[in-house]
Amino acid sequence: MNYLTCLRGRRLRRRRNLFGILIRGQKALRINDIRVRWNGMSSKLRYEYVKTRDVPGGLLMVAKEGEKPFMPTMRECNSIPLHYSDRVIDIGAYMGQYSIRCARFPVERVIAYEPTPLSYEVLTKTKLPNFNPINAAIVGNDEKNTVLHISSGFGVTNSTTLSNGTARSIMVPAINYFDAIKDATIVKIDVEGGEYSFHIEDNFPDSLRGLIIDFHPVTNYNWLKKAKEIIIEIEKNGFQPVISPDWSSGWTRAGSWIRDRDLPDTTNPMLEGKICCGCGKIIDSCGKSLCIDCWNRWSIRHRRGYKLAR
Numbered sequence: 001m002n003y004l005t006c007l008r009g010r011r012l013r014r015r016r017n018l019f020g021i022l023i024r025g026q027k028a029l030r031i032n033d034i035r036v037r038w039n040g041m042s043s044k045l046r047y048e049y050v051k052t053r054d055v056p057g058g059l060l061m062v063a064k065e066g067e068k069p070f071m072p073t074m075r076e077c078n079s080i081p082l083h084y085s086d087r088v089i090d091i092g093a094y095m096g097q098y099s100i101r102c103a104r105f106p107v108e109r110v111i112a113y114e115p116t117p118l119s120y121e122v123l124t125k126t127k128l129p130n131f132n133p134i135n136a137a138i139v140g141n142d143e144k145n146t147v148l149h150i151s152s153g154f155g156v157t158n159s160t161t162l163s164n165g166t167a168r169s170i171m172v173p174a175i176n177y178f179d180a181i182k183d184a185t186i187v188k189i190d191v192e193g194g195e196y197s198f199h200i201e202d203n204f205p206d207s208l209r210g211l212i213i214d215f216h217p218v219t220n221y222n223w224l225k226k227a228k229e230i231i232i233e234i235e236k237n238g239f240q241p242v243i244s245p246d247w248s249s250g251w252t253r254a255g256s257w258i259r260d261r262d263l264p265d266t267t268n269p270m271l272e273g274k275i276c277c278g279c280g281k282i283i284d285s286c287g288k289s290l291c292i293d294c295w296n297r298w299s300i301r302h303r304r305g306y307k308l309a310r
Contacts, residue, residue, distance in 0.1 A: 061095045085263055210256070231244075273288065285307055
């Protein structure tokens, strides 16, 4: 995994891609500063463009001074094969590691729900026609707003469920889980304990073919019993486990499930070579393609299956 360095205090002539990131061949970069306000408070964060094996072309992520950005594991996400007709719902998208990967595949549509203002701000820097980040928390009721408990870090453990690491709380927009997933084909859930209130076990739309869930411990709640009950209902509804949680550590509580569904043929401007699959730029090609800037930035492995737009 390559983490690119900050370019400061130097006036360099470089090409810029759609994100405003400095490009120099396949190595890019600088760290940018953005400021976000909520509940009367102002927070300054720095983000850097990170190359990772799981996301073609890399992505923007928050970084602390002198530290690498936190990279969630993608083992369970990678276990569900994507199809061009997929409609992906990413609940707890964080910086978009999974949802941006899906959008660049490209699937038909990705909706990335992220309630944390800082994380959402970074998500909005990715401009693709099939990628729609929404600043909202998913809930199991009909509330229009809900409390989000903010941890002391950069949003990795923020949750609608109160925990010992909570530093403060804010109000954020809320969307009912059933409404959020009603025509999804793949749903990914990583919400730090909020998953137990979604009534996942009661909501399996007929279109749904893949589920990825990261189960989290919750203080003063029998979360393990509830997680196992959810899994029983998932498998009763025709889903087969791809990766089953083994509960041995915090890195193995996630699982993935899949069931057979028809996968129709589809087309869209990205598949037709009219829009770059990397940055959303208008191009003129045939089949899924990349503009010259994205082609140079993407690794050889990630470029497989894509054409270079001339």
